[in-house]
Amino acid sequence: EAQVTQNPRYLITVTGKKLTVTCSQNMNHEYMSWYRQDPGLGLRQIYYSMNVEVTDKGDVPEGYKVSRKEKRNFPLILESPSPNQTSLYFCASSFRGLALDEQFFGPGTRLTVL
Amino acid sequence: AQSVTQLDSHVSVSEGTPVLLRCNYSSSYSPSLFWYVQHPNKGLQLLLKYTSAATLVKGINGFEAEFKKSETSFHLTKPSAHMSDAAEYFCVVRERGFKTIFGAGTRLFVKA
Numbered sequence A: 001e002a003q004v005t006q007n008p009r010y011l012i013t014v015t016g017k018k019l020t021v022t023c024s025q026n027m028n029h030e031y032m033s034w035y036r037q038d039p040g041l042g043l044r045q046i047y048y049s050m051n052v053e054v055t056d057k058g059d060v061p062e063g064y065k066v067s068r069k070e071k072r073n074f075p076l077i078l079e080s081p082s083p084n085q086t087s088l089y090f091c092a093s094s095f096r097g098l099a100l101d102e103q104f105f106g107p108g109t110r111l112t113v114l
Numbered sequence B: 001a002q003s004v005t006q007l008d009s010h011v012s013v014s015e016g017t018p019v020l021l022r023c024n025y026s027s028s029y030s031p032s033l034f035w036y037v038q039h040p041n042k043g044l045q046l047l048l049k050y051t052s053a054a055t056l057v058k059g060i061n062g063f064e065a066e067f068k069k070s071e072t073s074f075h076l077t078k079p080s081a082h083m084s085d086a087a088e089y090f091c092v093v094r095e096r097g098f099k100t101i102f103g104a105g106t107r108l109f110v111k112a
Helices: none
Strands: A004-007 A010-013 A019-025 A031-038 A042-051 A054-057 A076-078 A087-094 A109-113 B003-006 B010-014 B019-021 B023-026 B032-038 B044-050 B056-058 B064-068 B073-078 B087-095 B099-102 B106-111
Touching (some): A010 A019, A031 B099, A042 B099, B010 B019, B032 B073, B044 B064, B044 B073, B073 B087
Parallel strands (some): A010 A109
Antiparallel strands (some): A004 A019, A031 A042, A031 A087, A042 A054, A087 A109, B003 B023, B019 B073, B023 B073, B032 B044, B056 B064, B064 B073, B087 B099
16 A cells, blocks of 8 residues: 555653654655644644755754655654654655645654653 | 645534635745645545646545636635535645645534
């Protein structure tokens, strides 16, 4: 089944403890992206990647890191999480980075930083 | 710069009546526009997309949207609401593909 998977689905952590949220897609998509969803704000793009080793900042990149060493994986790294990073995170992928390409979304990761 | 404004944060309709969810966008180029739906505690599902082929776009579950360049609008409609349509709806603009901008969302309530 074609899909985007994220792990973990739920995570509670404490301020300053480094964490990684994994994202993997099995559709051979070139483009991948991370979003955070907060009430009343919709989804905001954190980082995106046009292909392996090509990443760029979205609208809210502060406090996050990403890497794209393999085409299928795009992990999101929080080096020193803070409470304001408590949010629902979605990973997405599309065939290419063209405007007309549909993005496929993962199931989401709910992160709580205490 | 691109931006998306969903004009209503909440819309409430009765089952069987029409649905209208409003979206205005701003873009420097010819954008692609999308509507996604998110059911409670679920991921996002594509309803429909506009990519300049036709201004009236039909999507899944009876939804459609009309692209009006002069009004910079991309409103989502459905002739007859069903209880299962209760969800949050997001209007999305992509310009040259690299960045993606979501509207703040419209929560649709459907009354029996």
